Amino acid sequence: MTPIYLIQDRLVPKEEVRVSPDDRGYYFGDGIYEVFRVYGGKLFEAEAHFKRLERTAAAVRIDLPAASSELKKQLEQLIAANSLIEGTVYLQITRGTTPRAHAFPAQAEPVLMAYTTEVKRPVHMMQQGIAVVTMEDIRWLRCDLKTLNLLPNTLAKQHALDRGADDVVLHRSGLVTECSASNVMIVKQGAVITHPADNLILHGITRAVALRLARELGIPVAETPFTLDDLRQADEAFVTGTTIEVTPVISVDGLPVATGNPGPVTRRLQQAFEQAIASVIPQ
Known part of the structure; x- marks a missing residue:
């Protein structure tokens, strides 16, 4: 089964995922992330994870591409698309794609990417x-x-x-x-x-x-x-x-x-x- 990724608000096969060399996450590490645990096909402590994501985003001044409630729905769709029962969801949001410069870009759309991994309990x-x-x-x-x-x-x-x-x-x-x-x-x-x-x-x-x-x-x-x-x-x-x-x-x-x-x-x-x-x- 081909892994399905969430890119912005679209579910796509992994082979279609591309990272721009101008992505600030690629050359500055200018981004944020969360790792959600999945048990029985369900996100565990999702609300707490999203609150932390919102807090980090605000602190580093990255605009989330959607409300947490919408992001949760998208992650649930991603879990279903990959038939994940036990594992993790990795969610990453970078500041955007723009020519390399230390200062925040005046205009840049945040880049969201998420994927699932089957992880057994240790x-x-x-x-x-x-x-x-x-x-x-x-x-x-x-x-x-x-x-x-x-x-x-x-x-x-x-x-x-x-x-x-x-x-x-x-x-x-x-x-x-x-x-x-x-x-x-x-x-x-x-x-x-x-x-x-x-x-x-x-x-x-x-x-x-x-x-x-x-x-x-x-x-x-x-x-x-x-x-x-x-x-x-x-x-x-x-x-x-x-x-x-x-x-x-x-x-x-x-x-x-x-x-x-x-x-x-x-x-x-x-x-x-x-x-x-x-x-x-x-x-």
């Missing part, structure tokens, strides 16, 4: 946990904006893989921020602790779901910075993300987190997340 990682390494976070100071400028994140991810780890935990002078493409949390004395949703981290949708579920379960939550020492001495640690869901961290820089096994609070959150997924899948 059951093994969620059950067994992952290993992480740490490194200094030297990215820019607007990490809360979901833009196309992801070279620092890809370098961080490769840094981890080169060292036999699954991901990297970033920190600024010892204060933990996030991972290469997910948020990180620790558990200490039964409480979940994670960096506040300020400009230093991406405001993860799964992060928000996990914190909401923790509060519903009566688990104390503290959105406050914690240190590398706190991470290494935590009772539990886990990461949250659109594709990784709620996944335990069992070692940091080669040393085990507590017993080196997924902890009970993480397991409770995983179970609650399973129920949240089940609630959106058509019966």
Whole structure:
């Protein structure tokens, strides 16, 4: 089956997709994006994703080509066209196509592109946990904006893989921020602790779901910075993300987190997340 892409407001076969060399996303990374999870053929937490898309678009001064309600309908049509049951939808909007110049173009129509990918849930990682390494976070100071400028994140991810780890935990002078493409949390004395949703981290949708579920379960939550020492001495640690869901961290820089096994609070959150997924899948 030929993959179908959404280009502007049209569904077209992948082979018809063209990227102009004058697209500002191509030569400046001048664009924004969202990655939506799909369970049972349905978008998960769509409203939250679109709110974040709107926030990022406003901050970088890109006009969305349509209202979020219309974009949602288009993504649902894209999902149906590709018969996607479980996976992701990638949505990207660049500032437009115009001759290269740093200043915003006086007239440029935003370029929208979206496609689907079949992605299975990472059951093994969620059950067994992952290993992480740490490194200094030297990215820019607007990490809360979901833009196309992801070279620092890809370098961080490769840094981890080169060292036999699954991901990297970033920190600024010892204060933990996030991972290469997910948020990180620790558990200490039964409480979940994670960096506040300020400009230093991406405001993860799964992060928000996990914190909401923790509060519903009566688990104390503290959105406050914690240190590398706190991470290494935590009772539990886990990461949250659109594709990784709620996944335990069992070692940091080669040393085990507590017993080196997924902890009970993480397991409770995983179970609650399973129920949240089940609630959106058509019966």
